[in-house]
Amino acid sequence: MEMTLRWYGSRFDSVTLEQIRQIPGVTGVISTLYDTQPGEIWTNESIAALKSEIEAAGLHLSGIESVNVHDAIKTGASDRDTYIDNYITTLEHLGQNDIHMVCYNFMPVFDWTRTELARKRPDGSTVLAYSQAQVDALDPENMFASIDSDTNGFIMPGWEPERMAHIRELFDMYRSIDEEQLFANLKYFLERIMPVCRKYDIYMAIHPDDPAWSVFGLPRIITCKENILRMMSMVDDPHNRVTFCSGSYGTNLQNDLPDMIRSLKGRIHFAHVRNLKFNSQDDFEEAAHLSSDGSFDMYEIMKALHDIGFDGPIRPDHGRMIWGEKAMPGYGLYDRALGATYLNGLWEAILKNS
Numbered sequence: 470m471e472m473t474l475r476w477y478g479s480r481f482d483s484v485t486l487e488q489i490r491q492i493p494g495v496t497g498v499i500s501t502l503y504d505t506q507p508g509e510i511w512t513n514e515s516i517a518a519l520k521s522e523i524e525a526a527g528l529h530l531s532g533i534e535s536v537n538v539h540d541a542i543k544t545g546a547s548d549r550d551t552y553i554d555n556y557i558t559t560l561e562h563l564g565q566n567d568i569h570m571v572c573y574n575f576m577p578v579f580d581w582t583r584t585e586l587a588r589k590r591p592d593g594s595t596v597l598a599y600s601q602a603q604v605d606a607l608d609p610e611n612m613f614a615s616i617d618s619d620t621n622g623f624i625m626p627g628w629e630p631e632r633m634a635h636i637r638e639l640f641d642m643y644r645s646i647d648e649e650q651l652f653a654n655l656k657y658f659l660e661r662i663m664p665v666c667r668k669y670d671i672y673m674a675i676h677p678d679d680p681a682w683s684v685f686g687l688p689r690i691i692t693c694k695e696n697i698l699r700m701m702s703m704v705d706d707p708h709n710r711v712t713f714c715s716g717s718y719g720t721n722l723q724n725d726l727p728d729m730i731r732s733l734k735g736r737i738h739f740a741h742v743r744n745l746k747f748n749s750q751d752d753f754e755e756a757a758h759l760s761s762d763g764s765f766d767m768y769e770i771m772k773a774l775h776d777i778g779f780d781g782p783i784r785p786d787h788g789r790m791i792w793g794e795k796a797m798p799g800y801g802l803y804d805r806a807l808g809a810t811y812l813n814g815l816w817e818a819i820l821k822n823s
Contacts, residue, residue: 478504497529499532511559535573542658565669584598597787717741739783
């Protein structure tokens with residue numbers, strides 16, 4: 470297991486590599502070329518520059534999150550092969566730079582959905598939160614406007630203003646797409662890219678949908694044990710793998726997280742471990758990573774990862790805003806550093822008990 474932190478690059482992130490290097494036990498960074506658009510080819514030069522910057526700070530570029538998948542691929546549009554070809558070229562460039570893990574998602578329109586970016590908790594911290602009642606009362610075209618004032622001036626991943634400006638067209642693209650068609654389009658995409666993944670030993674680690682149910686009537690498929698096992702079997706290649714995100718799968722309280730982890734032995738290549746606090750079945754907020762602050766047993770989640778022999782990169786996720794920090798919501802320094810330290814402590818205890 471390698472403890473990592475997500476980093477958006479020196480031009481976009483309030484957190485510096487020097488600060489990440491000082492978090493005990495954090496040796497790796499999960500990063501991206503944040504100024505690229507879905508479908509754009511990542512150049513060798515840009516990838517090499519990102520990797521060199523991270524390594525110069527004494528850290529390891531442990532993987533990429535994300536190389537975003539163009540909507541033409543997700544919808545099976547007539548030009549999808551052009552965008553898949555571009556994706557393959559990007560994977561070639563990553564492989565040539567000795568990068569072997571890509572986290573990606575296959576969510577329509579919204580990469581993730583929250584109704585609040587700064588819900589205030591009793592301790593005074595602010596967190597990302599979701600209320601189904603608020604979603605039901607919203608026109609999807611106004612979704613971004615409802616949270617824009619709480620971004621602290623940062624561009625939120627998956628909610629880029631230029632993308633949100635075309636939200637009506639995006640919804641029109643998915644109007645005839647149901648879950649079966651989305652599964653078929655994912656299968657087509659994976660079968661096209663597996664040869665280059667095998668050539669460069671790149672593991673494609675799909676991220677679950679967040680939340681793990683349909684939002685605004687859009688299909689969502691990476692939501693539960695049954696669906697992720699179906700996805701593993703429909704393209705049964707060792708390079709077709711999973712990002713296990715406890716917070717995303719955990720949005721659905723029917724998902725038994727430790728059981729899901731154990732069912733995916735040998736197929737989890739990357740893990741996001743975070744906690745949620747539920748106020749009702751469809752109203753939740755991000756919590757501190759500590760088990761008692763939320764609704765999940767974080768020890769059991771980490772133990773399940775240990776029991777299946779997980780040895781990939783892991784990172785804390787969506788931290789609270791604490792101690793007056795102003796950062797991209799969910800991606801400040803302080804609470805994620807606390808989370809990394811807590812997860813490392815759990816891992817040490819599990820190793821010693823075993």
